[in-house]
Amino acid sequence: MCADTTLPSDAPDYRDTVFLPETQFPMRAGLPQREPGWLARWERIGVYDRLRASAAGRAPFVLHDGPPYANGHLHIGHALNKVLKDMVVRSQQMMGRDARYVPGWDCHGLPIEWKIEEQYRAKGLNKDDVDTVAFRQECRRFAEGWIDVQREEFKRLGVTGKWDRPYLTMDYHAEAVIADEFMKFLMNGTLYQGSKPVMWSPVEKTALAEAEVEYHDHTSHQVWVRFPVRGAHCGPAFPKSHHDALMSASVVIWTTTPWTIPQNRAVAFNPEIDYSVFEIKAVGENSAARVGEKVIVADALADAVFGSAKVEGVEKLFALDARHLDLFPFLLAHPFRGVEGGNREWDYDVPMLPGEHVTDDAGTGFVHTAPSHGDDDYQLGVKFGLPMTYNVEADGSYRSDLPLFGGQHIITPEGKEGPANVSVIKQLAYSGALFAKGKLKHSYPHSWRSKAPVIYRNTPQWFVAIDRKLDDGMSTYGDTIRSRALNSINQLVEWTPATGRNRLHSMIEARPDWVLSRQRAWGVPLTCFVRKGTRPDAADFLLRNAEVNARVRAAFEAEGADVWYVQGFKERVLDGIVDPSDYEQVYDVLDVWFDSGSTHAFVLRDREDGTADGIADLYLEGTDQHRGWFHSSMLQACGTKGRAPYRGVLTHGFTLDEKGMKMSKSLGNTVAPEEVIKDYGADILRLWVAQSDYTVDLRIGKEILKGVADSYRRLRNTMRYMLGALAGFSEAERVDVAEMPELERWVLHRLAELDAEVRAGYAAYDFQGVFQKLFTFCTTDLSAVYFDIRKDALYCDAPSSLRRRACRTVMDLLFHRLTTWLAPVLVFTMEEVWLERFPGEESSVHLVDFPETPASWRDEALATKWDSLRDARRVVTGALEVQRTAKVIGASLEAAPEVFVSPVLAGVLGSVDFAELCITSDLKLSTAEAPEGAFALADVPQVAVVFHAATGAKCERCWKVLPDVGTHRHPGTCRRCNDALG
Template identity: 45%
Template sequence: MNDASDTKRDWRDTVFLPKTDFPMKAGLAAKEPAILERWARIGVYERLREQRAEAERFLLHDGPPYANGDLHMGHALNKILKDLVTRSQSLLGKNAPYVPGWDCHGLPIEWKVEEAYRKKKLNKDEVDPVQFRAECRAYASKWVDVQREQFKRLGIMGDWDDPYLTMKFESEAIIAGELLKFAESGQLYRGAKPVMWSPVEKTALAEAEVEYEDIVSTQIDVAFEITEAPNAPELVGAHAVIWTTTPWTIPVNQALAYGADVHYHLFFDEHGRKFLLAFDLKEAFERRTGLALRTLENVSPDLLENLRDIVDRQIPGSLLAGARAQHPMHHLGGFFAKPRPFLDGSHFVTTDAGTGIVHMAPDHGEDDFWLCRAAGIDPVFAVEGDGKYRDDWAWLGGQGSVINKKFVASDGPICTDLREAGALLAASDDFEHSYPHSWRSKAKIIYRCTPQWFIPMDQPANGDRPGDDHSGLIAERSEVWSPSRLREGSGEGLLEQQAPKLEDRASDPPPAPPASGRGDNGPTLRELALDAIARTRWVPERAKNRIRAMVEGRPDWVISRQRAWGVPIPLYVHRRTGDYLRDEGVNARIIEAFRNGGADAWFAADHQVLLGPDYDLADYAPVTDILDVWFDSGSTHAFVIEQRYGEGVRADLYLEGSDQHRGWFQSSLLESAGTRGRAPYTSVLTHGFALDRNGRKMSKSLGNVVDPLKIIDQSGADILRLWVASTDYFEDVRIGDEVLKGTSDAYRKLRNTFRYMLGALDGFTDDEKIGVDRMPELERYILHKLGTLDVELRNTIENYQFHRYSRALIEFMNEDLSAFFFDIRKDCLYCDAADDPKRRAYRTVLDTLFHALVRYAAPILCFTAEEVWQARFPSEDDSVHFLTWPELPPLPGDDAISTNWESVRSLRERVTEAIEPLRREKVIRSSNEAEVTVPEMPLPADHLQEIFISSTVHRGEGEVTVERTDNHKCGRCWRCLPDVSEDGALCGRCERVINR
């Protein structure tokens, strides 16, 4: 006998233990920057573009974040999701470029530059606009560079050396050109109507620049004395009562609105004063005013004599037609002395709150504006851009600001004057409601009527738009729902609602633009946009209903801003007619000037040169407003997708947070529909927001901000990437220490699985491979499971369900491999002969698994997958990200094997459960010491013995039973087997291996 008979020998040198330098400890925070540096050095992104130049293309268009401040968790969630998409599409063999971009114009950046001026007690308005714009450009450039490095640190693969910036000269030229397309087709008009206005920032705001906060406002009840009532003369001398939470709109009041179907009533107080208000609102009015109102039947006899002309106590709203009242401050003369007509506002006047009579200020409410306009009442522009009444205004001229709480308070100048005039019936500073604020300055906004530029939603263009066939839209137009907003009081309209939603807003059709020549048969922008929504794939599908409702109800697009930093509206307006100039030659010169000198060229231009010889600058005024920044970002498809990949090319995917239904998704849709007749995308994916561990919005004031940069510095970007991939990001997602701990645990298991495979494959070559037809059933079963996983992962990529992708991958690697396949086959790996067919089959499957799993993991764990790949195939010039989807071996007839092995696994679980109590009680130390009896034998006993990792397996009746074996333990493989003569001796298998 050889050394196999020596029971004292240490046999470890004869065992094939896994061998690898791949460390168990990740150390990602230190390793990842070096991997990034190597990727940049060998040009991974650029080489991928070369390798896939002829492949099918997949275009994800990056929505531009503002170049302002360090990245936050929302940025991380968004950018990582985009990287998962592009990397997975690249893995599928497609050419999936990623061009990152930044929104460089607009209020957020300008506001930060202004803050620096304010700290120095300087006035930005006194600075040369070109100089100020240069400072904005420098500020944006600084943050582009900062954010670029932070996004790269997340492992985002893209064209970082040539991103798109809305402030590049070429970009600004194309943005201007896109606007001029609207102008040339007549889809542009200038008009004065109420828009959202920030008195602090002195500019109109886009809907996406507004957020809502709960505030406490002053509410007042004001009496307007009725002076004329041709249909109900008994009302003369009575006071129509209005209720409002915006006292500052009373100085701009021009009318009163009633509901034709509302039942009004004349009430009397103890002094005999008559008040007109809705019958249903009497009790609420009494609570606010403290008055005890009486009806005719309970009026005292001494007052009844004065009321004998009253015919009927109840006044139908329709009888208020033609009535007039006087303003409480009529004694000031001029504007205030004009009678205030009663107008039929039945489409918005209700009896839900207030008094049933609404005061109208057409300068400060959409309903007010359209109702008064129909009656020939125009705005008066009393409130200036800073929120103060203009200096020449008879009441409170030069005072304000109207959003100042003290100014509008119950003891402020407005209420004080109304009280002295005897018109203030009630005032209290306790009305709680939601109110819109500027997203940037956090200050309250107002509705303010100013001259602005609009793109109409419901006006056909005077020319065909290229794109999809829209003949069906023309033949049968969809009815556009235009809901009226509930009005409770004064001219602010929307601002007085309890919880207004801007996406629910709509307006009556706008007046026709001054430009002529419009066609009557073409589809409107609203119709085109709704048609494009129907033709687009929305993920999740419910997102389609949300954006459709927003587009159905949105007002005309206000595209002008009264700021300095942005792309100007490059139009010339005729000084006499007010029409804007439409001339292709002039437009071409403007675009070329922008291309050469950027948007600054408009502010420093010789406008006569741009106008050319056919027009005289004395007849035309250049527009000084700048474009809404959403028009900038809505035009990015033109200078990113089309400019780089060809005219008419659309993005395969837009991917942003759910707030972009009223932001970038919508502005891009409207811009493209207006200029191309279609959407700029074929699919749109919406994700939720990143919240703290308790589901709250992150806020510095709450101290609950989770900083992605700190996570990267402490744990590495792959941990953050795995968290993103593991979340159901179609909903809001939570992150905190406990969540990240779970993610780190999952990562550690995946890393250890790769480490095991690397060690188990040490020295493996193609010569060791064995055909599938020669493999044991267990290996064929695992390959079948791998094939099932492969199909599932492809499906999740198609549906952008990376939470299912990561879950399926993690479950396969943990449950099917580590806890099952690897556990069973470790004895074969360690102790079988190197050329044993079963061991060769196992290592062949391990090799197949390795090539598949490292690819599957690469889109998510981009750094770790690179480390794993380089550990087995080290090469300075290679990368795992050059690889494509794995090709798996064909597995004919494996369905039956799968069914059989699922029952085996179920039985194994029952055996493991039965062994565990004996292990806890230390009857046995491992399953190798267990004698197992099972009720069924789906495989031969020696196979089950290996699968259960037990000493022996017997067939019995009833439940699974386990007891300690009397078999001795092999000194080499440590299995307790019947053919081992004594502890430490070798089993037959090990003796054969040693003898060879």
């Protein structure tokens, strides 16, 4: 039928006899206004809990929630993450699993503590003057407030889960389990206290884990520094003239951290690098180099070094073969040796030591070594017994009694560069040790909280040794934490995308021991005691006692971790077991990554809605969590369970603006979830997630959202048409598949194909693929073909017509599949669609599963035939569009084209009512050669079309142009319409 319903004044009015679609389902969704009502309804009828009850006995599927931090409104990355999780959980549930989702929050740690300190500073208060328990209570209240805010924001996204009973890392039971998990490391011998350099934030005055560090461009001072040779014991074959030259030469080092020079204890070289002694012959203006001086650098770097020092003439005196170590037992002088006001602080010999970490890619070929301020430096220091230094305080300043530089900051409390670097450079120049200086822009570590630069600083910290052999009866996947983690990655975990495996594997393969301690107040304390007066490497340094551990856990379970800070707690848990006066209580708190890494124990293991083995089916977070939650959870579980706590890991990219730029408030390009919901509704945000490739970074912005909204409208119109066509459908109308026309059986074949594709896609978490297939099916197979062809039968056939009944039967089958298949994505819209047909307080699309689709619907031969029919149909509709554009016809029903095809294709097209498929009043098939000028499409060479106008009169009911119109009882009708009118 065409859309025009205008009738001549004397024509019969048959409009009331046509079965037009009827539905109250609105064209305009009004999602921002209507979605909260569905949320309230789901909460009222208890959808999540009803699903748990009805799914009892099914195979469980548990997505373990990586806890967001309870300290602010949600950003678009949160929305992406939670919507992906929700689509996983809903699709797994509707495919027949018992899909459980317990949301959780990370509640301890520096970000919250920092906020409370800011509030204190604003009031002129000092945190250190406040009782620790009172301070921790303020942190707890702050977290509680944001949890309530974020919970409502997550629910507004349509995310289902156990929102009335989430997990919180600050719950008493959680704190007790976190402490208990820590004490397992205490008992298995992997916990130790070491004094080594760690990433340190002078602003926050605490050690940081790698996951708490981000890298930004930073401009550093760079200096080339002379270390004069003090002694060179060369072999007898070494010429005396060379020896004399060495004794008047300097080894030149290069560093971008001048502030570490006062802590220097050695200079490293690589025996595989070629070095030479050079004499400077000429220098440029303002050069710190001196004519006649002799310096030692790597041959490959000499030109760059002398260029930086504005040296204009140089002579290579002789080479030094570093492979013969007897030629290189040099002793050097520290640059500040004998300096005025130095109080002999640096009057020690600086050894030359071989190190594989030294390269000739940059610098001078020699590496200044401060064991307290770098990992390579520390490892070299351990190997050769170098002394550690303790010159840098927690606030990033030199110790007050350090000569020349005492009290000066490297990084100020505000996160800015302090005077230390410049002071050291000036002193190097004053001492005659500065060979060259400059500035260098490079990537440098910053705290991801304060955004301030960090430093490597040697402090006593608590570590877990990840290569120490464990004898805990859990050696299936290895006998060290590292080996267990690597074997878990390779053998136990399915990675989506697969590249996630390599990323985590390489990180764990190369990582150092895990730094557990933080010098803060808000967190779970390191629940251990150390014996007074003993060294950290002593066998009895740590108190390892199961009964003490049990008392600590019981106290935390009853009173929370705050009890650790209550006066007399040490005596309470040690009395009767050991003498409390022999032990000191540790007051550092655990790295929050240990908190979240332990969640498998108090969520998966301990909750009734957890898992029987304490292992999740899926962890799902952003790619940054390879160094965060995936990483810490792996290490923690490998130490306490012997394997990974997850069977699958899915990672998604970050959110960018439409131009691919990182979002920032300063650029004004952020997209807040609440703004998208206010303008479009949460379903549009969810559809954006489903339409995106989450394995890479995702772009979002106004234009992108407009495109998403357009896709939504097209899909909504498909559902609306289907609802209208099904008005009044009853079981009495249903037609058996065997009785259906080919067109209906072809649609059922497509449904059977889609059923397999949708289930496989959801199982692989390929939401983009699932939606693309369903959207294409709705817009192409249904709207452009099936609905277009069948609207005439739906509107004009008698209710008892087999064709009409078959169509409505298929519409019903389509309805049940499309609404459920799309429900994990468009949670609000599919609920609206479902309730339009099945109203009632207890009704919900989210309480049903994907319907089973009979394999017998598959008919490959029929599908092949209909591929040919659709190709031929395209040629006909293309020919008619030319005539419509030329205003020869107004509608396709005014046409009766002649279609020229091969004899074989004529048999295919002749087996169906091809005029009906092409929506023409008549159509003639011909196997003759097509006349010149016939319409054709290059990709369908077997079909050509010549236009002819339909002959006869227009039926006033169905608008087909047929010869028999006007010859029946009902005026102006064709035979089909006359019979339908009775």
